[in-house]
Amino acid sequence: MSMSTAEDRATAAEELLSEEEYRDRLRDLPPSAKLVAKVLETDSPLSQGQLAEESLLPDRTVRYALNRLEDVGLIGSRYSFRDARKQVYYLNH
Numbered sequence: 001m002s003m004s005t006a007e008d009r010a011t012a013a014e015e016l017l018s019e020e021e022y023r024d025r026l027r028d029l030p031p032s033a034k035l036v037a038k039v040l041e042t043d044s045p046l047s048q049g050q051l052a053e054e055s056l057l058p059d060r061t062v063r064y065a066l067n068r069l070e071d072v073g074l075i076g077s078r079y080s081f082r083d084a085r086k087q088v089y090y091l092n093h
Contacts, residue, residue, distance in 0.1 A: 017074070022093040025072045029065075032057055036065040037074060037091065045088035047080060 017025070026037055032055075039054045040046065046054065052062045066089060069075040073092060080086040 017093040019093065022074065022091075025074055029068050029072070032061050033065040033068040036062060037069060040075065040089060040091045045078070045080075045090040047086045047088050049086075051089065 026034060029037075035055050035057065036051055039051055043054065048059065048062055048066065051057075051066070052059045055062065057065070066075065069089075070077075075089050076092050077087045077089045080088045
């Protein structure tokens, strides 16, 4: 049995946001979340450590920003292909 069904692919496609919806959800987030989203716009997927390095934010602030972005459905995550112990993050738009 395949791990990816047509229903799973349809759900994944629905998770992608229009530019307007993306901006609306981002508008009320703290500046750290906006900065992390901007970094992910230019380079993704990235790990939490890579995001901290690129954004010059402390790890704790990056974790908070990622949580806020996840709460409003702006980012997704998966395990890294290079290191399965790490998660990498990407935008849903």
